[in-house]
Amino acid sequence: MTERTYLDHNATSPVRPEARQALLDALAATGNGSSVHSEGRASRAAMETARLRVAALLGADPRGVVFTAGGTEADTLALTPDYRHGEEKLSFDVLLTSAVEHAAVLRGHRFRADQLDILPVDARGRVRLDEVDAALERHAAAGRRVFASVMLANNETGVIQPVAEIARRVHARGGLLHTDAVQAAGRIPISLPALGADLTSLSAHKLGGAPGSGALVMADPDLRPAPVFAGGGQERGLRAGSENVPAVLAFGAAAERAGASVESEQTRIHALRERLEDALRCEFPELVLLVGDVDRLPNTSCLSLPGVPAETIVIALDLAGLAVSAGAACSSGKVAASHVLTAMGVPERIARSAFRLSFGWSSGEEDVDRALGVIRRVLPGLLRRRAAA
Incomplete structure (x- = not known):
């Protein structure tokens, strides 16, 4: 052979040994994290530990971590024109993104087709900041509020985008910025405060966790996108459905190991x-x-x-x-x-x-x-x- x-x-x-062990331990246990009995409380406590570990990978507030079924779902949850911040309703008129995004962003958003504005990139695959400035100026002049999504690192070329610079420009115009960090997380150090992204998508299996788990991480835990799934109110009402506890715990273990050795x-x-x-x-x-x-x-x-x-x-x-x-x-x-x-x-x-x-x-x-x-x-x-x- x-x-x-x-x-x-x-x-x-490949699944890291720490993640594999966490997965096996969770499969050997019993308990729905939404149940109030001892088994349910133990499951919930283990999930919150995983949430802390995922947050630590980005230097984020664990209250802003929402577990999903993967990076694609995290992107879809983020890319909506409808948000709330506390009691305030936020609406966005345009999704500003780049021509080199993953299909999960280019096709997975919840904006109308006529609300999509795709930015060109240079010959090295980097978003052109002059094009960002021109687009923001154009939309501001028309009274349109912008939601931007620019990946941190490209999945095909590995090219790292100037996300921090783009975030500053978007914020100056009253917009929000999402970044798909699926490829970057665990491979380069990421500080969410320094990056300036309002929302960040992660996927467990890219950094040695088990498939079937991801996360949308909000820099401000009070920021709430319109849910994709409605139901039992899990994940603070942002992602209904019983959590995939084994995959989540494996995600947490992989994130901890990746963060310690990045x-x-x-x-x-x-x-x-x-x-x-x-x-x-x-x-x-x-x-x-x-x-x-x-x-x-x-x-x-x-x-x-x-x-x-x-x-x-x-x-x-x-x-x-x-x-x-x-x-x-x-x-x-x-x-x-x-x-x-x-x-x-x-x-x-x-x-x-x-x-x-x-x-x-x-x-x-x-x-x-x-x-x-x-x-x-x-x-x-x-x-x-x-x-x-």
């Missing part, structure tokens, strides 16, 4: 990525390293082998034992270039051949060794096929 090397942590990370892991994983990229640049000049000269997540490499379809590259590497992701999406058998790379102005020939390697908490030097071994075996054959085509 082929030895496997996993470099697709941006899709999902700085050392950032340095360690960055070194792994740099070693891989340096070797590939030296040995395969045909490879294009996208956004190599911009601030990005320490774990993410977005590469392209122009002229070879991304799905061909991914399948060939997979058959040889290396798990990576394509930078293109396949729908109904029709392959299209990544919307992220297209928004950056990357030529279609390069964009259609883009693939992503992403390290994580379980990655080590041996993964770099094995990945390089696989790529050295596979890429020459792909290059020969390209030349013969």
